[in-house]
Amino acid sequence: MEALSGWWDDYFWASIVVLKIFLTSLIFMVLFGLVGATAKLSNNVVANKLASIYTVVFRGTPEILVVLLLYFGSALALTTIAQVFDPSIRFIDIPPFWAGTFAISFIVGSYATETFRGAFLSVSQGNIEAARALGLTRFQTLLHVQIPEMWRVALPPFGNHMLSLVKDTSLISIIGLNETLYIAKQATSVTGKPFTMYIVVGAIYLGFSTVITLVVMLLEKYANQHLKVEK
Amino acid sequence: MTESISLISGSVFSMLSGIGVTFQLIFISAILGMILAVILLLMRISNKWYLNYLAQLYIYIFRGTPILVQLFIIYYGLPQFEFVRESFLWPVLRDGFGCAVVALFLNSAAYTTEILRGGVLSVDKGLVEAASALGLSKRQSFIHITAPIAIRLSLPAYSNEFISLLKSTALASTITVVDMTGIGRTIVSETFAPYEIYISLALIYIVLTFIIQKIFGSLESILSRYTKK
Amino acid sequence: MSLIKSPIIQIQNIDKYFNDFHALKNINLEVSEGEKIVICGPSGSGKSTLIRCINRLEVHNSGTIKIKGIELTDNHADINAIRREVGMVFQSFNLFPHKTILENLMLAQRLVRKKSKEEAKKTAMYFLERVRIPDQADKYPIQLSGGQQQRVAIARALCMNPEVILFDEPTSALDPEMINEVLEVMEDLAKEGMTMICVTHEMGFARSVADRIVFMDRGEIIEQGTPDEIFETPKNERLKEFMNQILSH
Numbered sequence: 001m002e003a004l005s006g007w008w009d010d011y012f013w014a015s016i017v018v019l020k021i022f023l024t025s026l027i028f029m030v031l032f033g034l035v036g037a038t039a040k041l042s043n044n045v046v047a048n049k050l051a052s053i054y055t056v057v058f059r060g061t062p063e064i065l066v067v068l069l070l071y072f073g074s075a076l077a078l079t080t081i082a083q084v085f086d087p088s089i090r091f092i093d094i095p096p097f098w099a100g101t102f103a104i105s106f107i108v109g110s111y112a113t114e115t116f117r118g119a120f121l122s123v124s125q126g127n128i129e130a131a132r133a134l135g136l137t138r139f140q141t142l143l144h145v146q147i148p149e150m151w152r153v154a155l156p157p158f159g160n161h162m163l164s165l166v167k168d169t170s171l172i173s174i175i176g177l178n179e180t181l182y183i184a185k186q187a188t189s190v191t192g193k194p195f196t197m198y199i200v201v202g203a204i205y206l207g208f209s210t211v212i213t214l215v216v217m218l219l220e221k222y223a224n225q226h227l228k229v230e231k
Numbered sequence: 232m233t234e235s236i237s238l239i240s241g242s243v244f245s246m247l248s249g250i251g252v253t254f255q256l257i258f259i260s261a262i263l264g265m266i267l268a269v270i271l272l273l274m275r276i277s278n279k280w281y282l283n284y285l286a287q288l289y290i291y292i293f294r295g296t297p298i299l300v301q302l303f304i305i306y307y308g309l310p311q312f313e314f315v316r317e318s319f320l321w322p323v324l325r326d327g328f329g330c331a332v333v334a335l336f337l338n339s340a341a342y343t344t345e346i347l348r349g350g351v352l353s354v355d356k357g358l359v360e361a362a363s364a365l366g367l368s369k370r371q372s373f374i375h376i377t378a379p380i381a382i383r384l385s386l387p388a389y390s391n392e393f394i395s396l397l398k399s400t401a402l403a404s405t406i407t408v409v410d411m412t413g414i415g416r417t418i419v420s421e422t423f424a425p426y427e428i429y430i431s432l433a434l435i436y437i438v439l440t441f442i443i444q445k446i447f448g449s450l451e452s453i454l455s456r457y458t459k460k
Numbered sequence: 461m462s463l464i465k466s467p468i469i470q471i472q473n474i475d476k477y478f479n480d481f482h483a484l485k486n487i488n489l490e491v492s493e494g495e496k497i498v499i500c501g502p503s504g505s506g507k508s509t510l511i512r513c514i515n516r517l518e519v520h521n522s523g524t525i526k527i528k529g530i531e532l533t534d535n536h537a538d539i540n541a542i543r544r545e546v547g548m549v550f551q552s553f554n555l556f557p558h559k560t561i562l563e564n565l566m567l568a569q570r571l572v573r574k575k576s577k578e579e580a581k582k583t584a585m586y587f588l589e590r591v592r593i594p595d596q597a598d599k600y601p602i603q604l605s606g607g608q609q610q611r612v613a614i615a616r617a618l619c620m621n622p623e624v625i626l627f628d629e630p631t632s633a634l635d636p637e638m639i640n641e642v643l644e645v646m647e648d649l650a651k652e653g654m655t656m657i658c659v660t661h662e663m664g665f666a667r668s669v670a671d672r673i674v675f676m677d678r679g680e681i682i683e684q685g686t687p688d689e690i691f692e693t694p695k696n697e698r699l700k701e702f703m704n705q706i707l708s709h
Contacts, residue, residue: 056437057433057437059394059440060394060398060433060436060437060439060440060441061398061433061436061437062397062398062399062400062401062402062412062433062436063398063401064401064402064404064405064412065401065412065415065429065432065433065436066433068416068419068425068429069425069426069429069430069433072419072425072429073425073426073429076423076425076426163294163295167296167297167298168297169297170297170299170300171297171299173299174299174405181299181300181303184303188307192311193311194303194307194308194310194311195304195307195308195309195311195312196308196311197308198300198303198304198307198308199304199308201300201303202292202296202300202301202304205295205296205297205300206291206292206295206296209294209295209296210295213295355554357550357552357554358554358556358557360517360550360554361548361550361554361555361556361613362556362568363515363516363517363543364515364517364543364546364547364548364550364617365543365547365567365568365572365616365617365620366540366543366544366568366572366620367567367568367571367572368540371571371572375567375571376556379558380557380558383558457557457558457600457601457602458557458602459602
């Protein structure tokens with residue numbers, strides 16, 4: 001255990017990095033999921049096809065491959081573009097933080113697309129018609145009828161998506177991000193205790209997972225409270 | 232352009248040569264994972280609280296931590312202990328392939344258990360009551376009534392888990408395993424052509440995913456024939 | 461010379477609670493060999509709960525239930541012995557969907573009575589003929605109509621050679637045109653001397669088949685008697701109300 005002293009700081013800041021990635025990619029994941037779901041549900045054939053391609057590609061490709069592709073690929077793309085303007089530029093770096101964040105947002109977003117789509121479809125058509133008949137606009141119906149109902153159905157699988165998201169952040173260490181696995185690697189070379197160091201990483205992620213699970217449980221309680229019948 | 236094409240075709244052949252390793256990883260992990268999952272399931276639905284909680288703890292840990300971390304703990308972490316290095320398991324745990332299989336099947340078992348449990352819980356309670364009323368013991372009822380139906384009900388969710396397993400095998404490349412991804416990454420580091428290589432590699436996985444989905448779909452149809460008039 | 465029929469089922473002072481809900485209140489009932497009992501009453505009166513206590517699908521909280529002298533307790537050996545003698549037919553049939561009709565009939569015979577495949581098949585075909593659908597033996601339940609499925613369910617119970625058969629609203633889930641085919645089978649069974657306890661709303665059946673009708677309401681046995689007594693001269697107010705509601709259809 002003494003091997004760990006002196007490393008707590010590093011692990012702490014690395015955990016903050018994980019938190020930052022999680023929160024940032026959470027926003028994008030929801031965005032991609034909603035856009036994808038809307039595209040799939042729309043009548044536009046092109047949007048449909050694109051959304052289908054999106055889900056097939058990102059649900060069928062290993063996550064690590066997506067991370068690698070986005071990181072190396074976009075660096076290459078940006079460098080090529082930049083060289084058009086200034087041929088002396090040798091290499092443009094994309095920070096692993098952003099390459100990684102977008103990568104996992106795309107990936108989990110494709111699962112979220114299916115979840116949101118299924119949840120939207122489960123909203124009873126009767127409720128929507130009733131709302132329109134009462135005079136609500138399409139947007140008002142969406143906001144006050146569809147989204148609250150859809151949210152209740154989507155919440156449990158959405159909780160799983162959040163868990164996937166936090167666990168996928170570990171993949172970004174492969175492209176050099178200074179997060180917990182990276183710290184563990186460094187600490188190992190100094191202390192010679194790889195097991196201890198990596199177990200700490202496991203514990204940190206377990207902690208994140210636990211918090212997310214508890215938050216989802218609370219949200220589910222809140223979302224379902226109108227269904228509880230008081231005798 | 233022709234340079235690109237020959238690069239891609241050459242690389243694709245190289246990467247496909249790694250498919251044997253990929254398949255070995257999937258199938259060995261899937262089978263071992265299923266065996267462990269059945270054991271955990273029986274623990275999970277048993278009356279003995281300590282078995283139930285033990286199984287729940289296992290599932291909680293393995294579903295709450297990233298596979299990559301589990302992989303590193305086994306590959307980098309275990310050699311820290313002398314008793315591991317001298318145990319009979321050492322030949323397995325010494326190289327990347329063995330560690331990858333261990334990590335993958337331990338992880339898969341955790342998810343599979345919950346999938347099987349979902350199937351078991353979905354079996355119509357009336358059928359179990361009918362079996363009890365006929366005098367079948369709990370064990371007989373589980374084997375002849377619950378299990379066959381639960382397996383069919385679990386198939387869709389399990390097919391997703393199997394595909395997840397396929398994608399997780401790519402992580403083995405981070406611990407020196409020469410699977411398709413491992414070969415791909417080597418080629419990229421030599422040719423600096425990430426787009427062509429990684430996109431081709433992704434396509435290979437997508438095709439494999441598609442094939443797996445088709446196979447499971449057929450399996451589902453076969454097992455569901457008694458549900459159709 | 462009068463034959464003193466021995467009581468097969470003795471239910472004494474049974475109470476049952478579902479959490480706070482008092483489902484069965486001090487129930488006392490005796491069923492003799494060969495008797496046909498019909499239990500009727502409004503929804504929630506505890507009829508199903510009562511018969512489900514007899515084969516331990518529900519557990520009673522106090523009192524004793526004895527079947528052929530064996531008391532129903534937590535003892536697994538006793539419970540299994542009792543279940544061999546007590547058959548049950550469910551409202552929703554509960555045929556095993558993944559097994560053919562024949563397999564449905566043979567399963568318990570082989571696993572519980574330890575019969576050989578040939579013996580089990582012979583018995584199965586015999587009872588399939590008794591319920592008049594021998595040609596459906598190799599089909600799956602989903603291919604049969606509701607009435608056919610319920611007749612198979614009755615055959616399945618009969619294959620175990622029980623002393624008593626419990627019927628839990630056997631025709632309530634059937635389309636009207638299929639109710640008669642099931643009732644006919646049940647009437648045949650009654651004529652042959654099977655001891656039957658039947659929870660049902662089919663008053664025509666009760667009238668022609670029952671030796672005794674038991675009326676339950678809110679967890680209690682309110683009145684019991686022969687069909688004539690119950691239908692012609694009901695004494696209790698609640699029973700009279702119930703009869704009016706049922707018979708006014």
